[in-house]
Amino acid sequence: MPGSSAQRWRHALVVVWTCAIVIFMYLPALCLLLASLTSSRYFIFPITRWGVDWWHKTFDSIEIRQLFETSILIALCVTAVSVVIAFFGALAFARYNWRGRSIYQKIVLLPIFFPQSVLGLALLLWFNALGLELSWRTGVLAHLVWIVPVATLVISIQVYSFDPALEEAAFDLGATRWQVFREVTLPVLFPGIFSGALFSFLLSWGNFPLSLFTTGADNTIPKYLYAKMVAGYTPGVPVLGTVSTFGAALLLLIGYAVILVLRRRHSDAVTEE
């Protein structure tokens, strides 16, 4: 068939193009890694003096440790709150049919379809009008405004594939509402909830525009790095940049592995029954 060879060519082109774009996505991370592995004060490529001095210097600093603590604290608080709100939000988004659902879906998406820097400034005005002092706590609130809708969307995708007949069957077998929730709904939706939590944590960890305006004197890693970047070159920036890139990648890969295991166990359980 003449079409199939043309098709093979087209597919090969798509694969090559995709590889090129993936390399494009990771080139900056590679540059950061290279720049962090030099012992000289300035970055000159090709690197003549390799070394990990700047890694030592960066991690010995108490200020940096403080930054990590603040960033992780904010991300953990965001995750805990966002998963709970987003779980119910996702049920309303994808599970139940109710009047006004279509409008509700669009309202939930609005904060995602909104420039984050404007959102950060709007929240700054709002916190000021409420008389709240800016700190990592207001930062958590600001992150949530953007992250709860994202988590809702992530969990919703799992909820769409949820078969309501499972719940009905449990009700028919005499389970109470709480039992159905704990024994049926929650386990089936758990991979989605887990992804929602992972997304919440990582998006909060990497957020810059919202933190910039709403965390006051408390610094997060992206905010600190921005201040350093604008002030001039220091090799500490590539070091921290590399850490935050690889940290995010590692966490996501571990999370992905956990989801695969969960899914396999779930499908095993279904086939056993």
Added chain:
Amino acid sequence: MSLRKFAAGPLCALPIGLFLLIGFAAPLLAVIGFSFMPPRTFGLFLNPTLVNYIEIVDSTSYISFLWSLALAAVTVAILAVICYPVAYGMARIFGKWSMLVTLLFTIPLFVSENVRLYGWVLFFIKNGVLLGTLKSVFGIEADSWLFTTGIILWGMVYVYLPFMLFPMTLGVAMVPDQIREAALDLGATRWQVFREVELPLSMPGIMIGFLLSFVLAVGAITEAKVLGGQRVIPIIHDIEIAFTYAQNWPLGAALAVLLMLVVGFLVLLVLRRFDLDAILGRR
């Protein structure tokens, strides 16, 4: 039980609804309120005035506005061309590998854009990865591309790529295989299938990708600051200056309101037309 089911939806929507009311609607109302306050004041309940809007009309802010809109429009156009083959591959060709490709495009989202753009600075800077290699390997001395309008676009394309790619992939996945094959069997050329079948049927996802990347790109500022060396002043920069150095919150708020009007109009225009269940549920 039908009564219980009827109430379950609104009940589940309640927490997020209340939260967005306090955390999203109220701040935006506060911005609108501030935009009518006298210049350089910090209270919300003074005598309303239109002075800020008049000041904008007389200022050069419209140039920033046009820059932001133009850069965002070009970014979206470039992204559409770059992302379509990848989206097509993820939806149709890669099979079980598409999960890995999705993962690879997701990871950069979790690193703040300023850090990633700084990686590009190290790539393009004099004696950086690109120019250093050119010099030492090929003996070519070239000027750095940093601090040009082109590099700002480069950064914007880079940062907003996943926001175009993912909705687009959902859209392309919505095209049923049978319809494509039917069109091919009926003698349509590859180009006709693309134009008459694939493109229209994947439009909902593509339009959402356009909208999302455009709206986020209009709000771009880090690209111009980190890569562009302030060669172009985007509207967000004007807003930020009004809020920080100039300490003129009402003026910044008025500019933000104008930006919100543009964004809000586009979002309503596009989102109104699509059934989100069909786009998200089919996965």
